[in-house]
Amino acid sequence: MKNRSGPQAGGAPSRRVPSVRALACTTLLGILLLAHVPDGDGSRPTTKARASTLPARSAAGAERDRPAPRPLPASDAARLRIPAIAVDVPLIPLELDGAGALRPPPATAPTVAGWYADGTAPGAVGTAVVAGHVDTPLGPAVFHRLDSLSRGAAIEVERVDGRTARFTVTAVELHPKDRFPEDKVYGGSGRPELRLITCGGEWSSDTGYAANTVVYATLTGTR
Template structure:
């Protein structure tokens, strides 16, 4: 598993894949705080939001994703622990942070591939701005998110603040690996991030 050199090092890292390739996970120092939110009261919320509730299922019909969630924690390395690498159809969320639909930035990580097969986020790069996806939640509600952009960043130049900073809006980041696979480092060279905001609730 690739780990950051320090808590301030850029970019998500998780273990996955073809040769232990990381999928995605933020350094501890950049992960938004858990609820209740630390959003300044002076900042007016611009969009809809939902009360806290754990996510149970991610559905992105356009790329064939229909996957359950598991909670992820910050590991001893200072990075978010990855979802289990032996399950190709599983996504993880930072369980001590924002839940999808809450005000703030919720983090959802998934593997790109495993040593033997593509994984849940293998087709994440096919998404475009304007596409939608939904997250079912433990309280029986569904959060529908509208994608604002889909971008790749080199792991040695990852925009921590842009991806992880707290916000008065209800945002989600879907994160996985991208770029070429560096067999020496046993890591992909980039992370793919889907930036999305809460569009509707149900």
């Protein structure tokens, strides 16, 4: 698959889109790296496969009925909070490597998530991307319970400018890494959106995780 670049929805400047290969999971660490099998001891991570599409919560309907909030200007992201799965962690900037793959947070920092800093800022018009480990050799990591989220769950991103973007989960899906829907995950809709991405599905000592868990969320409030 070739890398893509192009304008974000709403006429924002052109930005590089991460290669889908950046979302293929390694055999040992369960993180977001290029699709290859690294050296490792073959020990099995703790995450197991779960349902490909998770059930809806009726609370999502109330969020959809609210007027759309005004998008925020660009600003670096600082912190991620997901109360439903007890996530309250700092965000670090992530960038692409020379092959167009997203460099993941360090495996030595399992409680840190990262946002694609050359892409859309959380709360601005476009699709912001946040990535994190599902597990590491140290044990369960920041997104270990990401696939347990349901529609209507709240996600907050605290920004460097002092503003907070509040998103509401609209879907949680499991995408096989060999059929990853790049346009659906990265594509803009003309409004502020957020994607949280980690590894998921069945795990093999030969090929690693078979899929990626993707949380889709839309901006529903700011403060």
